[in-house]
Amino acid sequence: MTEWITDLIEKSGYPGIAFLMFLENLFPPLPSEIIMPMAGFTASRGELSIIGVLAAGTAGTLAGAIFWYSVAKWLGEERLKHWAARHGRWITLSPEDIDRIDDWFDRHSRWAVPLGHLVPGIRTLISIPAGLFDMPPARFVLLTTLGAGAWTSALGLAGYALGQEYDAVERWMGPASTAIMATILVYYIYRVITFRRGRA
Numbered sequence: 001m002t003e004w005i006t007d008l009i010e011k012s013g014y015p016g017i018a019f020l021m022f023l024e025n026l027f028p029p030l031p032s033e034i035i036m037p038m039a040g041f042t043a044s045r046g047e048l049s050i051i052g053v054l055a056a057g058t059a060g061t062l063a064g065a066i067f068w069y070s071v072a073k074w075l076g077e078e079r080l081k082h083w084a085a086r087h088g089r090w091i092t093l094s095p096e097d098i099d100r101i102d103d104w105f106d107r108h109s110r111w112a113v114p115l116g117h118l119v120p121g122i123r124t125l126i127s128i129p130a131g132l133f134d135m136p137p138a139r140f141v142l143l144t145t146l147g148a149g150a151w152t153s154a155l156g157l158a159g160y161a162l163g164q165e166y167d168a169v170e171r172w173m174g175p176a177s178t179a180i181m182a183t184i185l186v187y188y189i190y191r192v193i194t195f196r197r198g199r200a
Contacts, residue, residue, distance in 0.1 A: 002034055014055075017056040018056040021036070021061045025068070025124050026064055026067065037158055041163060054153045058149045061123075062144055065148065066127075105130075109130065109139075123148075127140075
């Protein structure tokens with residue numbers, strides 16, 4: 001996978017970076033911890049502009065986030081509640097849970113959306129409640145750009161600063177990201193097993 005990412009960045013430049021970060025939001029196993037440091041390293045060799053690299057990475061992430069936001073907005077809260085009433089165990093939510101999440105998201109979305117883009121495994125998911133609970137599109141784009149810009153800039157600048165040692169970013173952050181996503185998976189399985197309809 002690393003060779004494919006490297007080859008695409010070297011051949012396609014900014015569009016390749018944006019495309020990879022778009023895919024990273026659709027398929028979380030494709031790691032931004034490899035994509036952006038590699039892009040930053042390419043900029044450190046003078047083949048690309050670091051500003052262009054960061055802008056492309058942020059644009060690709062934003063495009064992926066808008067995809068999930070649009071899917072969730074199309075699904076809608078009422079359709080999700082209907083599905084939860086019949087099959088709530090598999091999303092570990094009852095209709096009452098969805099109402100509570102809606103209230104929480106209305107109060108805290110201003111920090112939840114940008115900060116969610118800094119957490120592995122959550123970066124993709126945070127766009128879904130934004131769409132489900134009708135966050136205004138302009139606000140979603142602004143908050144997502146702030147969070148996505150911070151994440152992609154941190155990774156890209158790390159690769160730029162480290163030069164040929166850019167892969168150290170993935171060596172340090174890869175295990176942490178894997179551990180976080182594994183924890184989320186274990187928690188989901190626990191919720192499925194212990195799910196009780198209408199619980200508090």
